Amino acid sequence: MVTSDVNNLPNRFFQPALSSQVDGHASGLASDRLGELVTDTQDVDQCIRIILTTPKGSDPHRPLFGSNLHLYIDYPVNSARPHIVREAVNALREWEPRIEVVKVTVSLVDVAALACVVEWKFVAGVAEESFMTNLALGTAK
Structure with a gap:
Protein backbone atom coordinates (compact mmCIF):
# COMPACT_ATOMS: atom_id res chain seq x y z
CA MET A 1 0.00 0.00 0.00
CA VAL A 2 1.46 3.37 -1.01
CA THR A 3 -0.17 6.48 0.35
CA SER A 4 0.71 10.04 1.15
CA ASP A 5 -2.37 10.92 3.20
CA VAL A 6 -1.84 9.58 6.71
CA ASN A 7 -5.28 10.71 7.85
CA ASN A 8 -7.04 8.27 5.51
CA LEU A 9 -5.23 5.06 6.38
CA PRO A 10 -7.54 2.03 6.72
CA ASN A 11 -5.78 0.86 9.89
CA ARG A 12 -4.50 2.82 12.85
CA PHE A 13 -1.39 0.60 13.14
CA PHE A 14 1.14 1.13 10.38
CA GLN A 15 4.82 1.76 9.85
CA PRO A 16 7.22 2.18 6.93
CA ALA A 17 8.09 -1.15 5.34
CA LEU A 18 11.60 -2.40 5.94
CA SER A 19 13.53 -3.53 2.92
CA SER A 20 13.44 -7.09 1.71
CA GLN A 21 15.41 -9.78 3.46
CA VAL A 22 19.02 -10.06 2.33
CA ASP A 23 20.73 -13.35 3.18
CA GLY A 24 18.01 -14.08 5.75
CA HIS A 25 18.36 -10.74 7.54
CA ALA A 26 16.29 -7.60 7.14
CA SER A 27 18.49 -4.78 5.95
CA GLY A 28 16.45 -1.87 7.30
CA LEU A 29 15.00 1.07 5.39
CA ALA A 30 16.15 1.05 1.79
CA SER A 31 15.00 2.19 -1.61
CA ASP A 32 13.49 -1.15 -2.68
CA ARG A 33 10.33 -0.49 -0.61
CA LEU A 34 10.46 3.30 -0.37
CA GLY A 35 7.02 4.79 0.30
CA GLU A 36 5.40 1.47 1.23
CA LEU A 37 3.63 0.94 4.52
CA VAL A 38 2.87 -2.29 6.36
CA THR A 39 -0.42 -2.66 8.21
CA ASP A 40 -2.35 -5.28 10.17
CA THR A 41 -0.55 -8.63 10.47
CA GLN A 42 2.41 -7.42 8.39
CA ASP A 43 2.88 -4.55 10.84
CA VAL A 44 2.89 -6.91 13.83
CA ASP A 45 5.20 -9.34 12.03
CA GLN A 46 7.65 -6.54 11.32
CA CYS A 47 7.44 -5.30 14.93
CA ILE A 48 8.20 -8.81 16.22
CA ARG A 49 11.28 -8.97 13.99
CA ILE A 50 12.45 -5.54 15.17
CA ILE A 51 11.94 -6.37 18.86
CA LEU A 52 13.69 -9.73 18.71
CA THR A 53 16.64 -8.61 16.57
CA THR A 54 17.37 -5.40 18.51
CA PRO A 55 19.90 -6.04 21.29
CA LYS A 56 18.92 -4.43 24.60
CA GLY A 57 20.90 -1.25 25.16
CA SER A 58 21.41 -0.52 21.45
CA ASP A 59 18.61 2.06 21.21
CA PRO A 60 19.91 5.14 23.08
CA HIS A 61 16.41 6.56 23.63
CA ARG A 62 14.96 3.27 24.87
CA PRO A 63 17.83 1.32 26.48
CA LEU A 64 15.49 -1.46 27.70
CA PHE A 65 13.94 -2.00 24.24
CA GLY A 66 14.67 -5.25 22.44
CA SER A 67 15.81 -8.65 23.61
CA ASN A 68 18.94 -10.55 24.56
CA LEU A 69 18.55 -13.31 21.97
CA HIS A 70 21.97 -12.48 20.55
CA LEU A 71 23.63 -13.64 23.79
CA TYR A 72 22.62 -17.26 23.20
CA ILE A 73 23.51 -17.73 19.54
CA ASP A 74 26.84 -19.43 20.31
CA TYR A 75 25.42 -21.71 23.01
CA PRO A 76 24.86 -25.39 22.24
CA VAL A 77 21.34 -25.74 20.81
CA ASN A 78 19.92 -27.67 23.76
CA SER A 79 21.27 -25.06 26.18
CA ALA A 80 20.24 -22.09 24.04
CA ARG A 81 16.66 -23.21 23.34
CA PRO A 82 15.10 -22.43 26.77
CA HIS A 83 16.94 -19.10 27.00
CA ILE A 84 15.84 -18.02 23.53
CA VAL A 85 12.23 -19.01 24.22
CA ARG A 86 12.23 -17.12 27.53
CA GLU A 87 13.85 -14.01 26.02
CA ALA A 88 11.44 -13.98 23.07
CA VAL A 89 8.32 -14.40 25.22
CA ASN A 90 9.42 -11.78 27.77
CA ALA A 91 10.43 -9.21 25.13
CA LEU A 92 7.21 -9.64 23.17
CA ARG A 93 5.09 -9.47 26.32
CA GLU A 94 6.72 -6.18 27.25
CA TRP A 95 6.99 -4.48 23.85
CA GLU A 96 4.12 -5.84 21.74
CA PRO A 97 0.85 -5.56 23.70
CA ARG A 98 -1.31 -6.29 20.62
CA ILE A 99 -0.40 -9.99 20.60
CA GLU A 100 -0.35 -13.08 22.74
CA VAL A 101 2.51 -15.51 22.13
CA VAL A 102 1.18 -19.02 21.55
CA LYS A 103 4.46 -20.87 21.03
CA VAL A 104 8.15 -20.24 20.30
CA THR A 105 10.10 -22.96 18.52
CA VAL A 106 13.87 -22.98 18.12
CA SER A 107 15.64 -25.39 15.78
CA LEU A 108 19.09 -25.87 14.30
CA VAL A 109 19.30 -24.90 10.62
CA ASP A 110 23.02 -25.08 10.05
CA VAL A 111 26.15 -25.32 12.16
CA ALA A 112 26.11 -21.55 12.64
CA ALA A 113 22.40 -20.75 12.41
CA LEU A 114 19.21 -21.25 14.38
CA ALA A 115 15.64 -20.78 13.23
CA CYS A 116 13.18 -19.23 15.65
CA VAL A 117 9.46 -19.46 14.86
CA VAL A 118 7.07 -17.34 16.92
CA GLU A 119 3.43 -18.41 16.76
CA TRP A 120 1.13 -15.60 17.90
CA LYS A 121 -2.43 -14.33 17.80
CA PHE A 122 -4.07 -10.96 18.34
CA VAL A 123 -5.14 -10.27 21.93
CA ALA A 124 -8.44 -8.66 20.99
CA GLY A 125 -8.95 -10.73 17.88
CA VAL A 126 -12.40 -11.99 17.08
CA ALA A 127 -11.07 -15.03 15.27
CA LYS A 141 27.33 -20.36 5.74
Missing part, protein backbone atom coordinates in the same frame (compact mmCIF):
# COMPACT_ATOMS: atom_id res chain seq x y z
CA GLU A 128 -8.77 -17.50 16.97
CA GLU A 129 -6.49 -17.40 13.95
CA SER A 130 -2.80 -17.66 14.76
CA PHE A 131 0.10 -16.32 12.72
CA MET A 132 3.77 -17.25 12.44
CA THR A 133 6.87 -15.11 12.29
CA ASN A 134 10.07 -16.83 11.17
CA LEU A 135 13.36 -15.41 12.36
CA ALA A 136 16.91 -16.47 11.47
CA LEU A 137 19.45 -16.27 14.30
CA GLY A 138 23.16 -16.48 13.58
CA THR A 139 24.67 -16.76 10.14
CA ALA A 140 24.21 -19.64 7.78
Whole structure:
Protein backbone atom coordinates (compact mmCIF):
# COMPACT_ATOMS: atom_id res chain seq x y z
CA MET A 1 0.00 0.00 0.00
CA VAL A 2 1.46 3.37 -1.01
CA THR A 3 -0.17 6.48 0.35
CA SER A 4 0.71 10.04 1.15
CA ASP A 5 -2.37 10.92 3.20
CA VAL A 6 -1.84 9.58 6.71
CA ASN A 7 -5.28 10.71 7.85
CA ASN A 8 -7.04 8.27 5.51
CA LEU A 9 -5.23 5.06 6.38
CA PRO A 10 -7.54 2.03 6.72
CA ASN A 11 -5.78 0.86 9.89
CA ARG A 12 -4.50 2.82 12.85
CA PHE A 13 -1.39 0.60 13.14
CA PHE A 14 1.14 1.13 10.38
CA GLN A 15 4.82 1.76 9.85
CA PRO A 16 7.22 2.18 6.93
CA ALA A 17 8.09 -1.15 5.34
CA LEU A 18 11.60 -2.40 5.94
CA SER A 19 13.53 -3.53 2.92
CA SER A 20 13.44 -7.09 1.71
CA GLN A 21 15.41 -9.78 3.46
CA VAL A 22 19.02 -10.06 2.33
CA ASP A 23 20.73 -13.35 3.18
CA GLY A 24 18.01 -14.08 5.75
CA HIS A 25 18.36 -10.74 7.54
CA ALA A 26 16.29 -7.60 7.14
CA SER A 27 18.49 -4.78 5.95
CA GLY A 28 16.45 -1.87 7.30
CA LEU A 29 15.00 1.07 5.39
CA ALA A 30 16.15 1.05 1.79
CA SER A 31 15.00 2.19 -1.61
CA ASP A 32 13.49 -1.15 -2.68
CA ARG A 33 10.33 -0.49 -0.61
CA LEU A 34 10.46 3.30 -0.37
CA GLY A 35 7.02 4.79 0.30
CA GLU A 36 5.40 1.47 1.23
CA LEU A 37 3.63 0.94 4.52
CA VAL A 38 2.87 -2.29 6.36
CA THR A 39 -0.42 -2.66 8.21
CA ASP A 40 -2.35 -5.28 10.17
CA THR A 41 -0.55 -8.63 10.47
CA GLN A 42 2.41 -7.42 8.39
CA ASP A 43 2.88 -4.55 10.84
CA VAL A 44 2.89 -6.91 13.83
CA ASP A 45 5.20 -9.34 12.03
CA GLN A 46 7.65 -6.54 11.32
CA CYS A 47 7.44 -5.30 14.93
CA ILE A 48 8.20 -8.81 16.22
CA ARG A 49 11.28 -8.97 13.99
CA ILE A 50 12.45 -5.54 15.17
CA ILE A 51 11.94 -6.37 18.86
CA LEU A 52 13.69 -9.73 18.71
CA THR A 53 16.64 -8.61 16.57
CA THR A 54 17.37 -5.40 18.51
CA PRO A 55 19.90 -6.04 21.29
CA LYS A 56 18.92 -4.43 24.60
CA GLY A 57 20.90 -1.25 25.16
CA SER A 58 21.41 -0.52 21.45
CA ASP A 59 18.61 2.06 21.21
CA PRO A 60 19.91 5.14 23.08
CA HIS A 61 16.41 6.56 23.63
CA ARG A 62 14.96 3.27 24.87
CA PRO A 63 17.83 1.32 26.48
CA LEU A 64 15.49 -1.46 27.70
CA PHE A 65 13.94 -2.00 24.24
CA GLY A 66 14.67 -5.25 22.44
CA SER A 67 15.81 -8.65 23.61
CA ASN A 68 18.94 -10.55 24.56
CA LEU A 69 18.55 -13.31 21.97
CA HIS A 70 21.97 -12.48 20.55
CA LEU A 71 23.63 -13.64 23.79
CA TYR A 72 22.62 -17.26 23.20
CA ILE A 73 23.51 -17.73 19.54
CA ASP A 74 26.84 -19.43 20.31
CA TYR A 75 25.42 -21.71 23.01
CA PRO A 76 24.86 -25.39 22.24
CA VAL A 77 21.34 -25.74 20.81
CA ASN A 78 19.92 -27.67 23.76
CA SER A 79 21.27 -25.06 26.18
CA ALA A 80 20.24 -22.09 24.04
CA ARG A 81 16.66 -23.21 23.34
CA PRO A 82 15.10 -22.43 26.77
CA HIS A 83 16.94 -19.10 27.00
CA ILE A 84 15.84 -18.02 23.53
CA VAL A 85 12.23 -19.01 24.22
CA ARG A 86 12.23 -17.12 27.53
CA GLU A 87 13.85 -14.01 26.02
CA ALA A 88 11.44 -13.98 23.07
CA VAL A 89 8.32 -14.40 25.22
CA ASN A 90 9.42 -11.78 27.77
CA ALA A 91 10.43 -9.21 25.13
CA LEU A 92 7.21 -9.64 23.17
CA ARG A 93 5.09 -9.47 26.32
CA GLU A 94 6.72 -6.18 27.25
CA TRP A 95 6.99 -4.48 23.85
CA GLU A 96 4.12 -5.84 21.74
CA PRO A 97 0.85 -5.56 23.70
CA ARG A 98 -1.31 -6.29 20.62
CA ILE A 99 -0.40 -9.99 20.60
CA GLU A 100 -0.35 -13.08 22.74
CA VAL A 101 2.51 -15.51 22.13
CA VAL A 102 1.18 -19.02 21.55
CA LYS A 103 4.46 -20.87 21.03
CA VAL A 104 8.15 -20.24 20.30
CA THR A 105 10.10 -22.96 18.52
CA VAL A 106 13.87 -22.98 18.12
CA SER A 107 15.64 -25.39 15.78
CA LEU A 108 19.09 -25.87 14.30
CA VAL A 109 19.30 -24.90 10.62
CA ASP A 110 23.02 -25.08 10.05
CA VAL A 111 26.15 -25.32 12.16
CA ALA A 112 26.11 -21.55 12.64
CA ALA A 113 22.40 -20.75 12.41
CA LEU A 114 19.21 -21.25 14.38
CA ALA A 115 15.64 -20.78 13.23
CA CYS A 116 13.18 -19.23 15.65
CA VAL A 117 9.46 -19.46 14.86
CA VAL A 118 7.07 -17.34 16.92
CA GLU A 119 3.43 -18.41 16.76
CA TRP A 120 1.13 -15.60 17.90
CA LYS A 121 -2.43 -14.33 17.80
CA PHE A 122 -4.07 -10.96 18.34
CA VAL A 123 -5.14 -10.27 21.93
CA ALA A 124 -8.44 -8.66 20.99
CA GLY A 125 -8.95 -10.73 17.88
CA VAL A 126 -12.40 -11.99 17.08
CA ALA A 127 -11.07 -15.03 15.27
CA GLU A 128 -8.77 -17.50 16.97
CA GLU A 129 -6.49 -17.40 13.95
CA SER A 130 -2.80 -17.66 14.76
CA PHE A 131 0.10 -16.32 12.72
CA MET A 132 3.77 -17.25 12.44
CA THR A 133 6.87 -15.11 12.29
CA ASN A 134 10.07 -16.83 11.17
CA LEU A 135 13.36 -15.41 12.36
CA ALA A 136 16.91 -16.47 11.47
CA LEU A 137 19.45 -16.27 14.30
CA GLY A 138 23.16 -16.48 13.58
CA THR A 139 24.67 -16.76 10.14
CA ALA A 140 24.21 -19.64 7.78
CA LYS A 141 27.33 -20.36 5.74
